[in-house]
Amino acid sequence: MNASNFEININAPASKVWQTLWEDGFYMQWTSAFHAGSYAKSDWKQGSKIQFLSPGGKGMYSEIDALEHNKKMVFKHLGEIKNYVEQPIEDSVSWSGSKEGYTLTESNGQTNLVVTVNFPKEMDAYLSEAFPKALAILKELAEKNYITVSTSVNATIEKVWEYWIDSKHIVQWNHASDDWHTPKAVNHVKVGAHFSYTMAAKDGSMSFDFEGTYIDVVHHEKISYAIVGGRKVFLLFALIDNQIKIVETFEAENENSLELQKTGWQNILDNFKKHVESDG
Known part of the structure; x- marks a missing residue:
């Protein structure tokens, strides 16, 4: 069993880093460096069981060995999960009993995060590359004002992906309220390509172009892009509980309240879900 420390300084208070570490939507974003769509199931209380899962049903089951809010979280790994089923501990000897700890130390509004991990030797190269990513x-999300919205769609990933990227569908669901619509959408989903959605009030009183450039695209798994002006958006698509969960994390702007922005982006996601599930 190998032991490694990974350390990073984050220009944010410990409470913000803690939220970014363990809140469901943010957790799925930073752990996408290990596997897109990774998620956790737990009540997040000391002594409770926690399952760390990938969309394919593989992962680990563990217990929360130590918990001090905004300061420390330690997981004790017990065994492996295959096809969503916890395997006997005696069949998971490579991970059984190993620990994974997160220690946060705040000073002058900045937080030092140290992650201490014990892991099988065969995981050394993989984790040494994935943890810094x-x-x-995590640092990017914690240092800026990011907001996460999500929905679960009762459809195949093929259908969800097509309806998300195809212009003829985008014009059907891309509006935050019934008095707005998207009369035109131009979309080319590949790294470096540009997209543009014309969003307009139905009464003709105002309109604007929502446009940006794709940074990362992994087919059926994740998309990230930068809006004109530099703000970033991260999207994940994951099969969870027989539905496709979409997690959208966007960097907030400064003109409208965070609550108003979250409501608007969530409404668009809800419209997407409605369009996909009601069409065919």
């Missing part, structure tokens, strides 16, 4: 995503 994951912590870099």
Whole structure:
């Protein structure tokens, strides 16, 4: 069993880093560095069981060994999960009993995060590469005003992906309220490509173009892009509980309240879900 420490300094208070670590939507974003669509199931109380899962039903089951809000979280790994079924501990000896700890120390509004992990030797190269990537995503999310919205769609990933990227469908669901619509959408989903959605009030009183450039695209798994002006958006698509969960995390703007922005983006996601599930 190998032991490694991963450390990062984050320009945010410990409470913000803690929220970004463990709140469901944010957790799925930074752990996408290990596997897109990774998620956790737990009540997040000390002594409780927690399952760490990938969309394919593989993962680990563990217990929360230590918990001090905004300061420390330690997981004790017990065994492996295959096809969503917890395997006997004696069949999971490579991980059984290992620990994974997160320690946060705040000073002058900044937080030092140290992650201590015990893991099988065969995981050394993978985790040594993935953990710094994951912590870099965490830092990005914690240091800026990001908002997460999500929905679960009762459809196949093929249908969800098609309806998300195809312009003829985008014009059907891309509006936050019934008095707005998207009369035109131009979309080319590949890294470096540009997209543009014309969003307009139905009474003709105002309109604007929502446009940006794709940063990362992994077919059926994730999309990230930068809106004109530099704000970033991260999207995940994951099969969870026989539905496709979409997690959308966007960098907030400064003109409208965070609550108003979250409501607007959530409404658009809800419209997407409605369009996909009601069409064919």
